[in-house]
Amino acid sequence: xxxxxxxxxxxxxxxxxxxxxxxxxxxxxxxxxxxxxxxxxxxxxxxxxxxxxxxxxxxxxxxxxxxxxxxxxxxxxxxxxxx
Numbered sequence: 001x002x003x004x005x006x007x008x009x010x011x012x013x014x015x016x017x018x019x020x021x022x023x024x025x026x027x028x029x030x031x032x033x034x035x036x037x038x039x040x041x042x043x044x045x046x047x048x049x050x051x052x053x054x055x056x057x058x059x060x061x062x063x064x065x066x067x068x069x070x071x072x073x074x075x076x077x078x079x080x081x082x083x
Contacts, residue, residue, distance in 0.1 A: 030061045 003009050013033050020029040032052040036044065056062045 030056050030059075032056070 001009055001013075013031075017031040017033065019025060020031040030052075032055060034048045034052075036048075041047070053062070057064055
């Protein structure tokens with residue numbers, strides 16, 4: 001999502017996150033926001049997705065039954081930011 005400063009982007013995302021976290025939705029939806037303004041690596045998207053999975057795991061939204069795999073990895077060397 002892009003737009004000028006003060007147009008309510010953060011407020012909208014905070015409202016979506018709150019809606020996802022309410023009692024009715026918290027087991028169905030997981031919201032994770034990423035600010036790409038300072039993305040400096042071609043691995044940004046993979047790293048953001050990896051962080052999403054890690055946080056969802058830590059917050060018990062998803063589970064990982066294989067204890068031998070302590071770290072989730074979803075990083076690609078493919079440059080996703082260039083067109």
